[in-house]
Amino acid sequence: MPSLNVNGTMRDYDADPDTPLLWVLREQLGLTGTKYGCGVAQCGACTVHIDGANTRSCVRPVSSVSPSMKVVTIEGLAPGGSHPLQKAWVALDVPQCGYCQSGMIMAAAGLLREAPRPTDQQIDQAMTNICRCGTYNRVRAAIHLASGQVRTAAIDIVHPDRSTT
């Protein structure tokens, strides 16, 4: 039975070789954080990392992912949602419906690996994921926050742990 290295664990799967990685992750390995949006690599909701590189898993045949390649999904990005991007996302209440946000965060994490302090232009080029609710400006602000380019959140939001109410 073929296997994949996903989030640091070897996982067996049983699927036809041309099955996209997305559907093996979602339907065989139970990793539903990675989403189906378009199936043609247009929207980025299915973004995962393969050996650190952003990959749109909806068009990546699972048979082309060898057991030696390291696949990381949103569930394995950082323990307990502790990645700086995840923290920034929470600090700025970025998600609305949230459906595209796994892909957004994974795409942003891939960007930060390439450019730890990305410019707006680099963010423009890298972040081609589609969001229909319209979170783009908070996505940009959260990437800047996570990359340490701004000290404080650009948006004033009261969180329960520092609530003054």
Place this chain on the structure above:
Amino acid sequence: MSAVVDDRVVRISRREFIGSLAAGAFVLGFPLRGVAQQSPPPFLPQPSSGTPELTAWVVVKPDDTVIVRVARSEMGQGSLTGLAQLVAEELDCDWSKVTTEYPTPGENLARKRVWGNYSTGGSRGIRESNEYVRRGGAVARAMLVQAAANGWQVPASECRAAKSVITHGPSGRTVTYGQVAAAAAKLQPPTDVVLKDPKDWTIAGKRLARLDTVDKTTGAQKYGSDLVFPGMLNAAIVDCPVFGGTVKSFDASAVASRPGVKHVLRVGDSGVAVLAETWWQAKKAVEALPVEWDFGEHANASSAAFADVLKAGLDADDAVVGNASGVKTLADMRASLAAAPRRIEAVYSYPHQNHATMETMNAVARWTPERCEVWTPTQNGEAALAATAEAAGLPIAQCEVYKQLLGGGFGRRGAVHDWVRQAVDLAKQVPGTHVKLLWSREEDMVHGRYHPVTQCKFSAGVDAQGNVTAFHMRISGQSILASVAPENIKEGKDPVVFQGLNPPGPEASIGYGFPALLIDHAMRNPHVPPGFWRGVNLNQNTLYLECFVDELAHATKQDPLAFRQKLLTKSPKHLAVLNMAAERGGWGKPAPKGVYRGLAQTMGFGSYVAACAEVSVSDDGVLKVHRIVAATDPGHAVNPQQIEAQVEGSFVYGLSAALFGECTVKDGRIEQRNFNTYRVLALHEMPAVETIIMPSGGFWGGVGEPTIAVAAPAVLNAVFAATGKRIRELPVKNHSLKRA
């Protein structure tokens, strides 16, 4: 009950029943293999069973956890948090202990609709339920205080409550809500509670973080399409690409031996589905399935043919009046226009558009002869329940719907539950098995409920001083209600057509005062089914009106702001947001080199909104929207940081529509099948947005939709300022902005 039942789909479901018997469902038997099996996931409702409720809205557990029940659906707009804030405000509880749950539509029916309306659309979530949910919190607080007072044997008037703690003033004794909740639940609810003045709010009105963010950043959040049940089969469907067409035949044997395939089933008279172990197997199989269609009477329909029909409606005599003042009839208006020294005319048009929610339509259904259950993302749980019962052929009391978080709604998941009917129809053919139906993106694109298609003709009479003496706005085109709720069409009039154009009133009125005004509608309904599309008819009505008013200002050599101000003297709230957007947007002041400004204002969904957009257009015609300043008066602002999120999101939705949004029809079917042919706004195209929230009190307006309507006209008026080109046919992508 008020659930909207789509007459057209009801007819199909009746035929479905006959079809499933007569067509001979093709059934295959394979053992399940290799599919991840999980126990049913935790659904959004956190089980509050075991702890008695205080009111329908509030449960307080012994550990002080407060469960606020929310009837409206959460689809990203944030009203789950906003409604909880309103309840918690009146409850005076500790906000950090608040959690939420959805009561099911079945429970609501069983309890005589104690939670009221489940419909989540029209930016109604907060504005139409704020009063009764706040009362639910206030009554619960009074019961908790009374229970504490009873325990201390003191008058309740000597006790006060704050942050889930009740204090007896004279003695200083305290008790927590959780400690008295059980006793409080046994008390008779008071009927004389007084709600707080919003100026005293400490939880509502604050920029609180949403309650539902963390799981959306870790992949833990479950959506309908993520659900898994033991033994569940996955379904992929192909419905006739031409609306109104039917299945003639299909050759199930061609795909029967494909891996994982279990059943090939007819869905109603227009669709075929494959049920397989995994969805990917089902999708591949249904794509390979040979199907012969009868495309029906609309097989040759096209957008060009619709456009001709709509164009004829622009001058037709059969229009229904939506708003008239100073004149009574079309003949009066024509006479007023004829008498004017100068006449200015223009024709605009707006295309079909798909909602394109990021999560495609989906539902899990399980049917037995005794019961039918559905798990689905829906904007209206009660309508989903009605559709379930109808399709299941069971009494509604034997059905239930479990609402899931929506991966986008925008109106697609509210009025018509076509995908629920399909899922139930499939489940009925495999009794006892959970069936998860998930639409492919392609299926979602070609089986939408589209933004209605309309054209609009303006005729304005202008005197020598540049004053408008007569103003005729003729809308020709599609009615949503004629398709979705025809029982609401009275004397040929669809009132929703006139959104933003109505006489003075609390919902969606035109602000401009003209000496003679006539706004009328010639209804023309092409076969493409329309639906409520975020912003609905306010979108194109505001685009038409605000661009043409801009045209009038330029044609009469008046400043577009001053021209509007003159027409808004009797509409102070419209004027206030316009003035604010103009001032903060820098109207009348020098703009950066190459940058031009445009204005727009409107009223809809109970709120007043305006925008000032800054754009540049390069010599080779590339449009860049740099910045938009938006002002909103929603009466009361329950969570300002979420209103800002809604305003920003509205510009993404509105600019997607203005720049790219177009579904065209050829050979009776929608041509755009995925995001590569149906472009939407990308992050790099998103302007900076500055949101000014200016709640003036005394009314409750919605915030999820109205701002969408000002996005396109503010930008197009700025494009005119930059290029001298007036775009009257949407979307912008079909026009060249190159300098001549």
